[in-house]
Amino acid sequence: MVEPKCPTLKATITRLIEEFKVLKELKQIHAHIIISPKLSKAHRDFLTTRLLFASAFSESGSLCFATRVFKFIQNPTLSVYNIMIRAYASKTRDSDNTHNFEPLLLFKQMLFSGISPDCITFPFVIKECAGRLDSRVGCSIHGEAVKFGWFCDVYVQNSLVSFYSECGFLNSARKLFDEMPKRDVVSWNSIIIGYLRGGNLDMALELFRRMEKRNIISWNSMITGFVQGRRGKEALQLFHEMQNSSNDNVKPDKITMASVLSACAYLGAIAHGKWIHGYLSRSVECDVVVGTALVDMYGKCGSVERAYEVFKEMPKRDTLAWTAMISAFAQHGYSKEAFSTFEEMEAMGVKPNHVTFLGLLSACAHSGMVEEGRWCFNMMKRVYSIEPQIHHYASMVDVLSRAGLFEEVEELIRSMQMEPDVFVWGALLGGCQIHGNLELGERIAKYLINLEPMNHTFYINLCDIYAKSGRFDDVKRMRALMKARGIRKEVAGCSLIEVDGLVLEFSVEGCPVPVMDEIVVVLNLFKNEMKGESTLHYYYGILLDSNN
Structure with missing residues (x-):
């Protein structure tokens, strides 16, 4: 029997690496590469690099195993370093297997080894800095890219634009973008996403309109x-x-x-x-x-029935789907249905999250379900180990305040692990407003006014509490204070109506479409009708006279 030549063995092992199904097979292949006397050093290095790539990026691979293989390599090449830097920068880190700063440490190790990075190295190292929002290290990597002559590479420049955008340095990102000698669709997307993330939608739209592709x-x-x-x-x-x-x-x-x-x-x-x-x-x-x-x-x-139909038709439902349905029920006062859905969710073995309990607490607040609210608040921590966040406390304060249980509310606030915010105090103030709790309401309102002196809501809440207590002089005093400080009630929002597929928006400031003129005419007709000065009757009388 003729022994297979090295190129044939190399091709066979390459195919096995490409076709492996489980990690155990990859480990066996690695062992064969190490001990086989028929492989030259060049072939062994080639196969080890291929195996490293397969372990790092295949679904059946393992980043931990790739790390062990990498440590076994005596003199890693640029390709090997690039594989590992890319793997660490791209893969999600498990909670029990965190690899802090590996891409940056590998990059530093590569430089100390005398290996020069290329246009593949820099984008992944810069991506790591962007993911960590590490502007200091990112700027130093920018300097290294200039030093090694890769600054004008479009891939490196794209990663830098994205890095500066994600770190909030939009002016630097825009300067880089404007100076790029060549741009591709990634370049445009990077700067546009930066403006979108920064809230400058108009500039993002302007750039979007300028794209050729x-x-x-x-x-x-x-x-x-x-x-x-x-x-x-x-x-x-x-x-x-x-x-x-x-x-x-x-x-x-x-x-x-x-x-x-x-x-x-x-x-x-x-x-x-x-x-x-x-x-x-x-x-x-x-x-x-x-x-x-x-x-x-x-x-x-508002179409809760249709929402439930879609929900029941879904072949697969995860935590977010169950939570969306529970929130829909809660939003429209279907508290019993919200809790029934939650019970079904538990029976199906789907674990709720903090938003699920927020929806349930909202349902309790709007339906006056105090006992159920207490149960939810305690259960989320005791059963599901979900620590209450600030909005959970605000919702629970809302539940108790609406029921007038102010002593329990104050006890709950004292037990909070974080500082209460305006939403927590605002929920308590709302309860005081409902029940006319003058002493507590006045104290909370004054605290909130000192906290946010230009927020009209707290002044108006306090005025309402004063009015319910018959203290109209204090109402006048608060109104005068608002006027002196230049505080006016902001437009709460707008009304939206859909006509023939067109969404029209209305507010007290008017409507941006010509149909507003027609609406004003109709409203004036109604106004005249109610005053007994009927324009319609007037025209009807003229019509009768002309017929006679």
């Missing part, structure tokens, strides 16, 4: 950014523009649809939401993320 990430970033920036109408407009954009040739995906549904939920645009639902059934697979967004949309638009 946009991909799905560009569109999704803009739509999601405008939804999160509470500019839902423009988010829907961007979605329709995306559909009609023939130049970009991109189609909406699950992320797009979830964001658009969030825009519909914010606007209360249920007709739009129903159209999106129909579009989903024709074009995009409805997974748990999209299904949850549908439940949330229908719930926030």
Whole structure:
């Protein structure tokens, strides 16, 4: 029998590395590479590098095993360092297997070994700095990129733009972007996402309009950014523009649809939401993320029954899906249904999170379910080891304050592990307002006014408490104080109505569409009618006279 030649053995081991299914097989292959006398050093180094890559990035691999293989290599090459730096910068760190600063330590070790980094090394090291928001080290890596002559590389520059954007240095990111001799779609996306993250939606939109070529990430970033920036109408407009954009040739995906549904939920645009639902059934697979967004949309638009139908039709439901349904029930006063859904969730073995209990506490507050509220608040910590956060305390204070249990509220606040915020005190003030608790309400309101002297809400709450107690001189005094400080009640919000698929917005400041003039005419007719000066009757009389 003729012994196989080294190239054949090399090819065989390469194929085995590519086809391995479990980590045990990879370990056996590694052992064979080490002990085989038929492999040259060059072939052994090549196969070890391939095995390192497979272990670091395959689903069946292990970063820990890749680390052990790396430590076994006596003189790592640039490719080996790049694999490990990329692996540590890209993979999610497990709680029991944290590898603090490995990409940066590996980068430092590589420099000390006399190996020069390349255009593959820098983007992953810079990504690590961005993930840690480590501006000091990131700036030093920027200097290293200049030193080694890779600063003008488009991939390195893209990573730097993203780094400065994520760290909040938008001026530096924009300066880099403007000076780039060559830009690709990643360059544009990086700076646009930076402006979106910083809340400068108008500048993001201006840059978005200037792109010559946009991909799905560009569109999704803009739509999601405008939804999160509470500019839902423009988010829907961007979605329709995306559909009609023939130049970009991109189609909406699950992320797009979830964001658009969030825009519909914010606007209360249920007709739009129903159209999106129909579009989903024709074009995009409805997974748990999209299904949850549908439940949330229908719930926030007031169609709890339809939300429940979608929820029951979902083949798979995770914690977020159950929580969305519970929150929808709670928001509209279906407290019993919220708790029944929670019991079903527990029976299915799905673990609730802190938002789940927030929804249940909200249901208790709106329905006066004090005992259930106490049960929820205690259960989240005792059974599920979820430490109450500040908004849980605010909700529990709301539950107890609405019931007039002020001594229990004060005891709860004293037990808090963190400093109470304006939402906690505001919930207590709301309870004092409901029950006319003058002494406590006055004390809390004055504290909140000192904390936020320009917030009109606290002045108005205190005025209402004074009015209920018959202290109208104090009401006048507070009104005068508001006037002296230039405090006026802000517009609480706006009304949204959907007509023929068009979302119209109204507030006391008017409406940005021409239809407002027609509305004013109709309102004036109603006003005249109520005053007994009927314009309609006047025209009707003229008509009768002309007929006679």
